Amino acid sequence: MKHLTDEQLIEHYFGEGANRVMVETHLRICSRCEQVLEDITSALEVRGPEPPARDAQYGDRLWQSIQAPLTPYPGDPRRARFSWRISWPRTPWPSLVLAGACLLALAAAFFSGSLWERLRPHPNQAANSAQAPAQVKERVVLVILGDHLDRSERLLVQLNHAGAATPQSVDALRAEARQMLPDNRLYRQAISAQSDPTMTAALDHLERVLLEVANAPDQLDPDDIARIEHEMNTDSLLFQIRVLRARTTQAQTASASRKGSI
Amino acid sequence: MTKDDHSLVRQVLAGDKDAYGVLVSRHGETMFRVAFRITESEPDAEEVVQETFLRAYRSLPAFDARSDFRTWIYRIAVNCALQLLNRRKAEAAVPIAEEYDEERPGLQLVHRGAGPDRLLLDKEIEHRRHAAMEKMTSDERLAFVLRHIEGRSTDEIAAALDITPNNAKQAVFRAVQKMRRSLAPLWVKS
Numbered sequence: 063m064k065h066l067t068d069e070q071l072i073e074h075y076f077g078e079g080a081n082r083v084m085v086e087t088h089l090r091i092c093s094r095c096e097q098v099l100e101d102i103t104s105a106l107e108v109r110g111p112e113p114p115a116r117d118a119q120y121g122d123r124l125w126q127s128i129q130a131p132l133t134p135y136p137g138d139p140r141r142a143r144f145s146w147r148i149s150w151p152r153t154p155w156p157s158l159v160l161a162g163a164c165l166l167a168l169a170a171a172f173f174s175g176s177l178w179e180r181l182r183p184h185p186n187q188a189a190n191s192a193q194a195p196a197q198v199k200e201r202v203v204l205v206i207l208g209d210h211l212d213r214s215e216r217l218l219v220q221l222n223h224a225g226a227a228t229p230q231s232v233d234a235l236r237a238e239a240r241q242m243l244p245d246n247r248l249y250r251q252a253i254s255a256q257s258d259p260t261m262t263a264a265l266d267h268l269e270r271v272l273l274e275v276a277n278a279p280d281q282l283d284p285d286d287i288a289r290i291e292h293e294m295n296t297d298s299l300l301f302q303i304r305v306l307r308a309r310t311t312q313a314q315t316a317s318a319s320r321k322g323s324i
Numbered sequence: 325m326t327k328d329d330h331s332l333v334r335q336v337l338a339g340d341k342d343a344y345g346v347l348v349s350r351h352g353e354t355m356f357r358v359a360f361r362i363t364e365s366e367p368d369a370e371e372v373v374q375e376t377f378l379r380a381y382r383s384l385p386a387f388d389a390r391s392d393f394r395t396w397i398y399r400i401a402v403n404c405a406l407q408l409l410n411r412r413k414a415e416a417a418v419p420i421a422e423e424y425d426e427e428r429p430g431l432q433l434v435h436r437g438a439g440p441d442r443l444l445l446d447k448e449i450e451h452r453r454h455a456a457m458e459k460m461t462s463d464e465r466l467a468f469v470l471r472h473i474e475g476r477s478t479d480e481i482a483a484a485l486d487i488t489p490n491n492a493k494q495a496v497f498r499a500v501q502k503m504r505r506s507l508a509p510l511w512v513k514s
């Protein structure tokens with residue numbers, strides 16, 4: 063024998079369900095289903111607390127408690143709208159006007175949709191045009207940084223060979239260091255924001271060297287230069303700058319080839 | 325002669341704010357009873373009733389004159405109660421143990437001689453009934469109260485909760501099952 067489901071029994075309890083006669087017949091012959099219905103009935107006989115009684119003035123007190131923030135409606139325009147809402151279904155004209163307006167709106171939506179499809183740029187084009195400025199910016203940064211590293215390499219090479227240089231060449235070295243210093247600071251800060259620790263460390267090292275050279279006394283003799291080279295470990299810095307310059311050149315090439323593929 | 329609800333609504337929209345006071349007085353207690361049955365808390369029910377009438381006043385221009393005002397405001401009250409239940413659930417911390425609140429009003433059970441055993445059983449029943457109500461989702465709880473306590477039809481519940489009649493029926497079904505599971509051990513004991 064197929065038993066009744068809990069859902070059928072709950073529906074039966076609430077006086078719902080399509081086959082009430084079938085359910086009642088089944089319950090008369092099936093003690094198991096009868097027991098389940100008894101359980102459901104027992105559970106549902108348990109009622110929660112009844113609402114506390116309110117006195118006759120409750121409604122007035124409630125109104126007094128909420129009326130202050132309510133502002134009166136302006137009047138006629140609202141009434142007109144309200145009465146329109148009541149009366150419009152009784153006459154056919156507003157319905158026809160409404161139907162006409164709906165058709166017009168539909169036609170306008172269709173026309174503007176097709177126009178939009180024609181005028182709208184293709185998604186791939188939009189993506190490419192969004193990517194392009196970012197790639198151009200990336201290439202510009204690489205070119206500028208490459209130039210800066212190139213200048214830095216030349217300055218370090220000159221510094222390493224300055225022992226035999228004339229006072230004029232030392233002045234030129236100092237002037238170059240002073241010129242490069244603000245640029246280097248700017249690049250270091252920018253690279254630091256992009257979180258490239260190797261490049262940041264190299265530019266930081268370079269900045270200390272540039273500072274030392276730029277603030278060197280007027281008479282920079284070979285001993286001073288040797289001290290700077292030794293203390294600032296310029297040989298190691300030169301190697302680092304060369305590696306970084308090579309890396310930047312590679313990145314420039316990759317960026318240019320990506321541009322070609324777009 | 326007392327004016328019907330629609331006339332009062334028209335008066336309110338025409339600028340007569342006091343006409344709304346008549347509507348509040350007329351339906352306030354009914355809405356309180358509904359709110360209390362859903363929230364089972366007097367302060368919460370008061371809050372729901374106030375919020376209901378404030379919200380209804382602001383929405384009055386959108387009231388469809390073909391509808392019944394009582395049904396319309398009833399739906400607003402149910403929605404306000406639902407929002408309050410959800411807010412209370414979000415605010416509630418995870419309980420370490422479920423405690424029975426002695427302050428809560430008593431059960432409406434048949435009096436069979438209130439001996440110590442009966443009082444103890446009543447407490448246990450209330451504790452389990454309350455726990456089952458807490459376990460219900462907001463929709464289940466509302467559907468259960470509206471169907472079982474308020475005697476609303478499935479279609480009315482569906483309209484009040486803005487769900488399909490089938491979902492309303494399922495919500496009632498799940499709620500009854502939760503109540504039944506929670507109370508079943510007591511029937512075995514007794």
